[in-house]
Amino acid sequence: MTLLELRGVTVRFGPRTALDTVDLQVAEHEIVCLLGPSGSGKSTLLRAVAGLQAVDAGRVLLGGADQAGVPVHRRGVGLMFQDHQLFPQRDVGGNVAFGLRMRGAERGEQARRTDELLRLVGLPGAQKRSVAALSGGEQQRVALARALAPEPRLLMLDEPLGQLDRGLRERLVVELRGLFGRLGTTVLAVTHDQGEAFALADRVVVMRDGRIAQAGTPLEVWQRPASPFVARFLGFENVVAATVGGAAADTVWGKLPVPDGSPQGARTLLVRPDGVRITDPSQGLRCTVESRTFRGTHVAVRLRPDDGPELEAECSLAQAPEEGASVGVVFAADEVVVLGPDEGLKGVRRRREQTLQGGRSFLDRVDEGDA
Amino acid sequence: MVLARREVVGSLRGNAARLGLMAGPVAFFAVFFAYPVAAIVGRGLHTDGVWQFGRFGEVLGRPDILSVLWFTTWQALASTALTLLIALPGAYVFARLDFPGKRLLRAVVTVPFVLPTVVVGSAFLALLGRGGLLDELWGIRLDTTVWAILLAHVFFNYAVVVRTVGGLWSQLDPRQEEAARVLGAGRFAAWRRVTLPALVPSLAAAALMVFLFTFTSFGVVQILGGPSFSTLEVEIYRQTADFLDLPTAAVLTLVQFAAVGAVLAVHAWTVRRRESALRLVDPVRTARPPRGTAQWAMLGGVLATVLVLLLAPLAVLVERSFDTAGGHGLDHYRELGTVDPAGGAFLVAPIEAVWNSLQYALAATAIALAVGGPAAAALTRRAGRLVRGFDALLMLPLGVSAVTVGFGFLITLDEPPLDLRASWILVPLAQALVGVPFVVRTMLPVLRAVDERLREAAAVLGASPLRAWREVDLPLVRRALLVAAGFAFAVSLGEFGATVFIARPDNPTLPVAVARLLGRPGELNYGQAMALSTILMVVCAAALLLLERVRTESTSEEF
Numbered sequence: 001m002t003l004l005e006l007r008g009v010t011v012r013f014g015p016r017t018a019l020d021t022v023d024l025q026v027a028e029h030e031i032v033c034l035l036g037p038s039g040s041g042k043s044t045l046l047r048a049v050a051g052l053q054a055v056d057a058g059r060v061l062l063g064g065a066d067q068a069g070v071p072v073h074r075r076g077v078g079l080m081f082q083d084h085q086l087f088p089q090r091d092v093g094g095n096v097a098f099g100l101r102m103r104g105a106e107r108g109e110q111a112r113r114t115d116e117l118l119r120l121v122g123l124p125g126a127q128k129r130s131v132a133a134l135s136g137g138e139q140q141r142v143a144l145a146r147a148l149a150p151e152p153r154l155l156m157l158d159e160p161l162g163q164l165d166r167g168l169r170e171r172l173v174v175e176l177r178g179l180f181g182r183l184g185t186t187v188l189a190v191t192h193d194q195g196e197a198f199a200l201a202d203r204v205v206v207m208r209d210g211r212i213a214q215a216g217t218p219l220e221v222w223q224r225p226a227s228p229f230v231a232r233f234l235g236f237e238n239v240v241a242a243t244v245g246g247a248a249a250d251t252v253w254g255k256l257p258v259p260d261g262s263p264q265g266a267r268t269l270l271v272r273p274d275g276v277r278i279t280d281p282s283q284g285l286r287c288t289v290e291s292r293t294f295r296g297t298h299v300a301v302r303l304r305p306d307d308g309p310e311l312e313a314e315c316s317l318a319q320a321p322e323e324g325a326s327v328g329v330v331f332a333a334d335e336v337v338v339l340g341p342d343e344g345l346k347g348v349r350r351r352r353e354q355t356l357q358g359g360r361s362f363l364d365r366v367d368e369g370d371a
Numbered sequence: 372m373v374l375a376r377r378e379v380v381g382s383l384r385g386n387a388a389r390l391g392l393m394a395g396p397v398a399f400f401a402v403f404f405a406y407p408v409a410a411i412v413g414r415g416l417h418t419d420g421v422w423q424f425g426r427f428g429e430v431l432g433r434p435d436i437l438s439v440l441w442f443t444t445w446q447a448l449a450s451t452a453l454t455l456l457i458a459l460p461g462a463y464v465f466a467r468l469d470f471p472g473k474r475l476l477r478a479v480v481t482v483p484f485v486l487p488t489v490v491v492g493s494a495f496l497a498l499l500g501r502g503g504l505l506d507e508l509w510g511i512r513l514d515t516t517v518w519a520i521l522l523a524h525v526f527f528n529y530a531v532v533v534r535t536v537g538g539l540w541s542q543l544d545p546r547q548e549e550a551a552r553v554l555g556a557g558r559f560a561a562w563r564r565v566t567l568p569a570l571v572p573s574l575a576a577a578a579l580m581v582f583l584f585t586f587t588s589f590g591v592v593q594i595l596g597g598p599s600f601s602t603l604e605v606e607i608y609r610q611t612a613d614f615l616d617l618p619t620a621a622v623l624t625l626v627q628f629a630a631v632g633a634v635l636a637v638h639a640w641t642v643r644r645r646e647s648a649l650r651l652v653d654p655v656r657t658a659r660p661p662r663g664t665a666q667w668a669m670l671g672g673v674l675a676t677v678l679v680l681l682l683a684p685l686a687v688l689v690e691r692s693f694d695t696a697g698g699h700g701l702d703h704y705r706e707l708g709t710v711d712p713a714g715g716a717f718l719v720a721p722i723e724a725v726w727n728s729l730q731y732a733l734a735a736t737a738i739a740l741a742v743g744g745p746a747a748a749a750l751t752r753r754a755g756r757l758v759r760g761f762d763a764l765l766m767l768p769l770g771v772s773a774v775t776v777g778f779g780f781l782i783t784l785d786e787p788p789l790d791l792r793a794s795w796i797l798v799p800l801a802q803a804l805v806g807v808p809f810v811v812r813t814m815l816p817v818l819r820a821v822d823e824r825l826r827e828a829a830a831v832l833g834a835s836p837l838r839a840w841r842e843v844d845l846p847l848v849r850r851a852l853l854v855a856a857g858f859a860f861a862v863s864l865g866e867f868g869a870t871v872f873i874a875r876p877d878n879p880t881l882p883v884a885v886a887r888l889l890g891r892p893g894e895l896n897y898g899q900a901m902a903l904s905t906i907l908m909v910v911c912a913a914a915l916l917l918l919e920r921v922r923t924e925s926t927s928e929e930f
Contacts, residue, residue, distance in 0.1 A: 073834055075831075085828040098829070099832035150833060
């Protein structure tokens with residue numbers, strides 16, 4: 001069942017449009033991550049749902065009820081702020097119990113629930129501790145407990161792990177996903193970190209300039225970025241203009257194989273680094289090895305072809321060529337993705353909507369529409 | 372579109388709330404400040420149904436008035452320069468050095484600032500005046516020279532510089548200076564090129580404040596200046612009380628008003644600049660124990676300054692209060708409890724002034740909080756020109772001649788519906804006028820520092836706007852409210868310029884009683900003045916030390 005629905009929500013800050021007719025649905029018990037660069041409107045979307053930001057057009061529905069005119073404190077949603085915003089004058093217990101107190105819960109109930117939640121987030125017995133004395137990770141846990149305590153129907157997280165160091169972040173993402181799964185919490189989270197989004201979410205929504213650029217499961221988005229923007233945002237660099245004809249595409253790097261059934265005509269191609277295979281100089285595209293970067297599990301190799309932009313390839317340490325070496329490059333068809341156009345045309349938006357409602361992948365529909 | 376309209380309505384409601392909060396303070400200032408001042412000015416300049424603006428030329432052309440203007444200006448400039456010179460090392464020591472007893476010393480340094488000007492005057496009289504300590508020891512008397520006034524002004528304003536400049540200094544990241552050192556700047560060059568520029572706005576703000584206080588100085592000059600030195604404020608008092616020359620007093624009031632208005636405008640400008648981006652850090656992390664000869668010498672020098680300049684006058688004051696004809700004793704204090712059979716300046720025992728003063732000051736504090744609190748709340752969110760004008764209005768009582776306000780009270784609040792002449796409330800009302808700016812200045816930074824998102828967090832957790840204010844703002848502001856109350860109390864207790872006009876002979880306040888005792892000849896009166904001043908000093912210092920406790924217990928606020 002749909003818990004949260006946004007219909008054509010628009011928010012303007014002066015001449016700038018922070019949210020541009022956004023449609024979005026979040027089902028009950030679903031974890032959705034909004035992913036995008038800073039300024040793409042992610043946080044504004046959360047604030048609009050919470051009622052902290054008035055919307056200029058469109059509607060926000062929670063459990064089917066229009067939220068226009070419902071003040072923040074009556075919406076029954078939870079929001080975890082980017083920098084937690086714990087109340088400095090209250091101890092940990094006072095922070096966690098705040099929402100329960102506002103709801104008029106009895107003292108005994110407050111204490112029981114606070115105890116339960118602090119246990120849940122791994123800080124048992126921390127009630128009397130001062131908020132100022134907590135480490136970043138602990139603050140994050142208290143903020144989470146505080147947001148969960150009143151049992152909000154929708155929990156929103158604004159860059160929940162943004163300020164923590166990498167190791168802690170990776171551990172907490174796993175913990176959070178497990179926790180939300182156990183509690184059956186519906187979650188709408190915001191992050192600019194793709195790793196975080198992919199690890200946490202059932203569904204990822206990539207945003208750009210106040211619009212939704214792509215939505216789908218983490219796997220779908222990762223495997224088939226919808227547009228050059230999404231591909232570049234995910235860190236892919238081998239993006240090139242192409243003319244697709246049949247099972248091949250003409251590019252500055254030569255003729256590249258494309259998967260069967262790819263859309264035809266003038267397109268943009270993404271070649272995953274995995275699909276850039278390095279062979280001996282007599283085969284394929286001739287390149288010079290520009291640099292090698294050790295990445296732990298593999299080596300990222302930058303290749304400069306005689307013509308066209310640089311390429312990034314991935315290979316094992318044993319197979320990595322020396323810097324300055326001359327190599328040949330061939331491309332693997334299953335690692336090539338034909339991307340959609342960058343700017344959201346009307347048709348794309350319509351399809352996007354369908355994708356959000358339907359269970360099938362975005363790309364299937366793009367293919368259908370273009371076939 | 373429906374939503375857009377509701378947003379407009381919402382912001383209108385916010386404005387209405389703000390205007391509602393401002394209504395009380397505005398009404399208070401209109402009735403008890405603007406009206407009396409305007410009435411005095413009107414009486415002085417508006418005779419026979421015509422405005423006599425020609426009097427400006429007449430008055431300002433008189434050589435004696437010109438010399439008063441000249442003296443007022445140059446002594447204020449000299450006092451300001453001297454205060455900066457003497458207090459800057461103090462600012463450094465409090466900002467950058469960590470040493471045992473620092474908290475106590477900070478409190479001690481602040482005591483002079485809340486002392487009534489009358490007490491400061493008597494203390495310096497006891498140190499530098501006829502029969503004073505220096506007179507007895509070496510036959511040196513400074514009370515007939517301008518030095519007594521300048522030193523008393525430094526005494527009074529030392530804390531202003533240490534607090535304003537030192538406060539910012541302690542929050543400047545020392546690593547900025549370290550970065551300059553690593554890039555090849557010497558110790559002094561690094562300070563001059565990195566720290567000093569960052570301090571300039573706070574230096575300017577402190578200098579302007581000291582200038583303002585010394586430009587309008589009344590009690591100190593009245594007691595130490597003798598017949599030869601007179602500031603504008605003292606001259607306004609003389610023209611009003613001694614010569615009953617209202618036109619001259621009115622012209623001088625307007626001149627002072629204009630000068631102070633200009634200074635305040637510059638002040639507001641520097642404050643706005645000070646709020647511009649400086650990366651500030653927690654002051655706890657920037658102070659280090661002194662290390663090396665230079666730092667120890669600096670600490671020693673500051674301690675010596677505090678001892679000689681701040682503590683010695685107070686110590687002498689206390690000593691003189693016990694110094695009777697037959698050796699040291701409590702005679703002067705005992706004498707305070709009796710009514711002078713010869714009539715004298717008092718209809719009641721001088722000790723009654725203590726209870727009067729405490730009651731008046733408490734009432735004044737309540738009024739100042741009731742007026743200043745809503746004003747600060749209305750000013751919390753930065754808004755349009757209207758609100759900024761309101762901000763400036765609140766500062767004006769600091770600059771308008773207190774003597775004019777006091778005399779204005781006498782001539783305007785004497786007929787129905789506002790016949791307050793016989794009412795005790797008149798004195799607290801006048802004192803509260805001076806207290807309000809302190810209340811607003813203390814509360815505003817704290818209210819503004821409350822992160823809007825804390826309120827949002829409370830709202831998301833189910834708190835209505837009013838509840839959010841109670842749960843989030845109030846606990847954070849409670850301490851500031853206490854501190855503001857303390858300041859208002861101390862300032863009200865020491866208010867002299869306006870009170871001297873409106874305190875009734877049978878109900879004198881402490882400062883008024885001290886001034887009257889000092890104004891009469893005789894060893895006994897002098898001793899009693901010292902004893903009363905000591906009591907006043909103890910009450911003020913106690914209030915301040917109490918405040919210091921409240922203030923340092925707070926962790927999340929700074930001001």
